[in-house]
Each structure stands twice: as C-alpha cells, then as structure tokens.
Amino acid sequence: MNPEELHYTQSHEWVRIDGDVGTIGITDYAQKELGEIVYLEMPEVGHVFNADEEFGTVESVKAVSELFTPLSGEIVEVNKAAIAEPGIVNDDPFGDGWLIKMKLSTDEEVGKLMSAEAYSAYVQAEEKAR
Amino acid sequence: MSAPVAAPAALKRTPLYDLHRELGAKLIDFGGWEMPVQYAGILEEHRAVRERVGIFDVSHMGEFEVSGPGSLQALQWLTPNDVGSLTDGRVQYSAFLTERGTFVDDLLVYRKAADAYLLVVNASNTPKDFAWARSHSRGDATIDDASDRYALIAVQGPRAAALISRAAENDPTGLAYYAFRETRVFGAPALVSRTGYTGEDGFEIYLAPDHAENVFRKLLQEGEAEGAVPCGLGARDTLRLEAKMALYGNDIDDTVTPWEADLGWIVKMKKGDFLGREALERQRAEGVVRKLVGFEMVDRGIARHGYPARAPHGEGVVTSGTHSPTLGKPIGLAMLPTPDGEIGTEFQVDIRGRAAKAQVVPTPFYKRAKS
Numbered sequence: 001m002n003p004e005e006l007h008y009t010q011s012h013e014w015v016r017i018d019g020d021v022g023t024i025g026i027t028d029y030a031q032k033e034l035g036e037i038v039y040l041e042m043p044e045v046g047h048v049f050n051a052d053e054e055f056g057t058v059e060s061v062k063a064v065s066e067l068f069t070p071l072s073g074e075i076v077e078v079n080k081a082a083i084a085e086p087g088i089v090n091d092d093p094f095g096d097g098w099l100i101k102m103k104l105s106t107d108e109e110v111g112k113l114m115s116a117e118a119y120s121a122y123v124q125a126e127e128k129a130r
Numbered sequence: 131m132s133a134p135v136a137a138p139a140a141l142k143r144t145p146l147y148d149l150h151r152e153l154g155a156k157l158i159d160f161g162g163w164e165m166p167v168q169y170a171g172i173l174e175e176h177r178a179v180r181e182r183v184g185i186f187d188v189s190h191m192g193e194f195e196v197s198g199p200g201s202l203q204a205l206q207w208l209t210p211n212d213v214g215s216l217t218d219g220r221v222q223y224s225a226f227l228t229e230r231g232t233f234v235d236d237l238l239v240y241r242k243a244a245d246a247y248l249l250v251v252n253a254s255n256t257p258k259d260f261a262w263a264r265s266h267s268r269g270d271a272t273i274d275d276a277s278d279r280y281a282l283i284a285v286q287g288p289r290a291a292a293l294i295s296r297a298a299e300n301d302p303t304g305l306a307y308y309a310f311r312e313t314r315v316f317g318a319p320a321l322v323s324r325t326g327y328t329g330e331d332g333f334e335i336y337l338a339p340d341h342a343e344n345v346f347r348k349l350l351q352e353g354e355a356e357g358a359v360p361c362g363l364g365a366r367d368t369l370r371l372e373a374k375m376a377l378y379g380n381d382i383d384d385t386v387t388p389w390e391a392d393l394g395w396i397v398k399m400k401k402g403d404f405l406g407r408e409a410l411e412r413q414r415a416e417g418v419v420r421k422l423v424g425f426e427m428v429d430r431g432i433a434r435h436g437y438p439a440r441a442p443h444g445e446g447v448v449t450s451g452t453h454s455p456t457l458g459k460p461i462g463l464a465m466l467p468t469p470d471g472e473i474g475t476e477f478q479v480d481i482r483g484r485a486a487k488a489q490v491v492p493t494p495f496y497k498r499a500k501s
Contacts, residue, residue: 035168035171039430039432041430059453060172061368061453
C-alpha cells in the first residue's frame with residue numbers, strides 16, 4: 001500500500017522526486033493514526049528549509065502533529081486544495097492529499113530516506129512495539 | 131510527523147472493554163482508563179449525536195452512595211447547590227469546593243429518597259473526591275464508593291427518546307430534564323436519568339457491570355432504525371464544548387471558582403453554610419477579576435488547552451479548544467480578565483509561537499432546537 005516509487009521518513013512523511021522537485025505528504029499510516037484531519041498549517045512559498053526541519057502542522061480534532069521536511073530545499077508550491085479541505089489528506093494521502101512541493105537543494109540526501117519496503121517494515125515494528 | 135504518545139501499562143478498563151475492541155474502537159489512556167476515543171471517526175460520531183443518536187460508554191465515571199438520616203445535612207455542607215430543593219427522582223448539577231471556593235470536582239447529585247443519594251463524579255477524580263467527601267462530611271451520613279457496582283451508558287441525540295422508549299420498561303420518555311427513575315432496560319435493573327454531556331436530549335443508564343455489554347449491544351441493534359452508532363470520548367468532548375459544558379482538568383480545577391467559571395448558578399448563598407462559602411462571598415465582594423468566556427478564531431488556527439492568550443486588559447489562557455464539527459470552525463473557552471469577557475472583544479492566542487486573533491462570542495456555541 002506504500003507506493004514503491006516514493007521515499008519515506010521515520011516521522012511518516014513521503015517524498016516523490018521528479019527532477020529537482022520533491023512532492024511531500026504524509027503516509028496512509030500517519031493519516032490513520034491522526035484520524036480525521038481538520039486543519040493544516042503550511043509554510044509560505046519561497047521559504048527555505050534544511051532536511052528534518054519542522055515545516056508545518058497537521059491537526060485532527062484531538063491532536064496536533066508537526067511535519068518535518070524529508071530533504072533540504074525551497075518551497076515552490078503548497079496544496080491549497082488540501083488547506084481548504086484537509087479531509088483530502090485522509091482520503092488520498094499519496095495523491096491529491098500531498099502537502100508541499102520543494103525545489104531540492106541537493107540530490108545527495110535522498111539516500112538517507114527509506115524505501116517503501118523498509119518503511120513498511122518500520123511501521124510494522126512500530127505497531128508491534130505498542 | 132511527530133509521533134502520538136504511547137499509553138502506559140496497567141490502565142483500568144470498563145466492563146465494555148471487549149466490546150469496544152470488537153467494534154473496532156481506537157483506545158486511549160483517559161485519566162488512567164483505557165477508553166474508546168473513537169470508532170468510525172469523531173466527526174461522524176459527533177454528527178450522529180446532533181442528528182440521530184449515539185451510544186457512549188461512560189462507565190469510568192465514579193459513583194458514591196450517600197445514605198443515612200444525616201444525608202441532606204452532609205450534602206448541604208459538601209456542595210454549594212441547594213440539595214434541599216431536590217425531590218425524589220430529581221438530579222442536580224453541583225460541585226465539591228475547597229475552602230478557597232475552588233473546584234475539587236463538578237458532579238451530579240441524584241436524590242433517590244430523603245436518606246439516599248447518588249453522587250456522580252469525574253473518573254480520574256474518584257479517589258480524590260472520595261477521600262475529600264469522607265474527611266469533610268458532617269452529620270450522620272455514610273458515604274460509599276460504589277463506582278465498581280455501576281456501569282454507565284449514555285444514549286444521546288434527537289432520536290434517543292424513540293430508542294429508550296423501546297429499550298426501557300415504564301417509559302422514561304415522560305421524564306423531565308434532570309429527572310430519573312429506576313426501571314429496567316432490556317430486562318436489566320437500571321436507573322435511567324434524562325441527563326447528558328452533549329447539549330442534546332438524551333438519557334444516561336446506570337446498571338450493574340454484568341449487564342452492560344448486553345444492554346450496549348441491544349441498544350445498537352434496536353437503535354439501527356434510529357441510525358444509532360457507538361461514540362467515543364473524542365465526540366463527547368467536541369459535543370460538550372459546543373454546548374459550553376465545563377470539563378474538569380481543562381476549564382475548571384482547584385484554582386478556579388464557580389464565579390470565574392460562569393457557574394455561579396450552582397452556588398446558593400441563601401441555603402446556609404457550605405464548604406467554600408466564605409471564600410466565595412469574599413471573592414464576590416472584592417470583584418471577580420477573570421472569567422471563562424467562549425471564543426471563535428478570527429485568524430486561521432486551532433487554539434488548544436493551555437495556549438497563552440493576550441487580551442486588552444492582561445494575560446489569559448485557553449482552557450479548551452477544538453474544531454467545532456457543527457459550526458465547521460475553531461472554537462474554544464478561555465479564562466480572560468473580566469473586562470475582556472465582553473462579546474466582540476478581540477484578543478491574541480499564542481498558537482505555538484504564532485499570534486492568532488480570536489474574538490469573544492456568545493455561548494453556548496450550539497443550542498438544540500426545542501421540540
């Protein structure tokens with residue numbers, strides 16, 4: 001269920017690399033853990049982040065969670081449709097529910113991220129630990 | 131995304147725990163109890179209660195039985211509301227207050243007879259309340275912690291009456307708001323009251339733990355015609371906040387008095403002496419400097435419990451805040467300097483470092499249409 005072509009973080013974000021642009025969202029596991037998402041706080045276009053920096057928050061009725069950049073780069077687009085209707089992130093976390101697009105500053109960081117297979121194993125281990 | 135916090139071991143469970151698992155509930159630690167926060171989803175459950183009917187397990191609540199010829203005297207001393215105004219079969223919202231006039235807890239008082247009362251207290255406060263009541267009681271009354279002998283199921287929503295009329299003998303739909311009777315629900319002996327914590331019409335069913343699972347199942351089955359769904363504590367919280375019902379530990383605690391919490395109506399000065407009375411008289415004479423008010427966000431963002439507020443006349447704090455499913459926007463309660471409690475006053479909330487504008491609005495946020 002975790003798409004093969006994406007790269008994953010331990011904090012449950014995914015990134016799709018397309019040239020020097022990375023599209024970033026949260027995983028299906030993450031949206032299920034949160035429950036119904038009612039609010040997204042997203043960065044301004046033009047803002048520059050290092051990898052592993054907080055770039056926004058996602059809120060369900062009950063909880064707030066911070067979002068972290070998988071890679072370094074500059075924000076080139078935020079998903080306005082998801083901000084207007086955050087439920088999209090629950091409905092389609094890997095598709096229409098993407099959050100931000102970044103112009104990546106390097107292609108050297110992506111190797112630190114997990115493959116779909118590694119991420120699935122990571123989630124299984126995390127679930128077992130509970 | 132930052133990880134949700136894992137629940138520690140050794141949580142208490144209600145008699146409905148196995149059924150919650152079977153129904154696919156997401157369970158959380160709620161004041162030391164492993165309770166369902168949601169089944170299908172908070173928004174959907176919230177909507178079910180506003181439009182149809184929801185069934186809640188609130189068996190974690192504490193129950194004390196007060197008996198003996200001095201029961202009235204004891205409760206008049208222990209609580210600020212006038213227990214003397216209760217008649218058999220009536221319920222009263224009240225509190226335990228400290229000598230400083232602040233909340234030990236908020237609670238319900240049920241009068242079963244002149245010498246037999248039932249008190250219903252918040253789950254996580256039960257041991258504290260019991261010790262408090264025992265050590266501060268006056269007169270010839272016995273106070274027992276009967277919490278283990280009661281399961282509690284709430285049936286809430288505009289279709290609750292239709293469901294309870296088929297579920298219970300001696301039709302409780304004739305009950306007035308805040309009245310109760312002892313009857314049977316699906317054959318099980320039960321106390322049924324027309325009370326709730328959602329702002330909707332509804333009933334609460336007190337029964338022996340052994341019968342709880344069967345009754346909960348049957349309510350869901352029989353309630354299918356009404357569109358009944360099981361509801362968790364997540365929806366209970368959004369429902370109570372829209373109705374501006376206080377939550378102990380959020381909006382009220384042992385630093386807050388009824389005057390400050392806009393709950394002055396539970397304080398009956400004319401009834402005679404009671405715990406906390408002197409402090410409340412003093413505070414009223416000196417002036418109440420802060421006040422619990424409802425607000426909506428003007429800027430984007432959800433202001434949550436504990437977020438600092440900056441109002442024109444000084445600092446305040448958000449005591450409860452959420453996304454209101456009914457209104458589709460962020461709402462909350464805040465403790466603000468009294469002059470800033472005026473409807474329309476704008477103030478700033480510090481949302482994790484960002485200043486966001488909010489505005490004082492009339493409460494409750496939601497009021498049901500009387501049928």
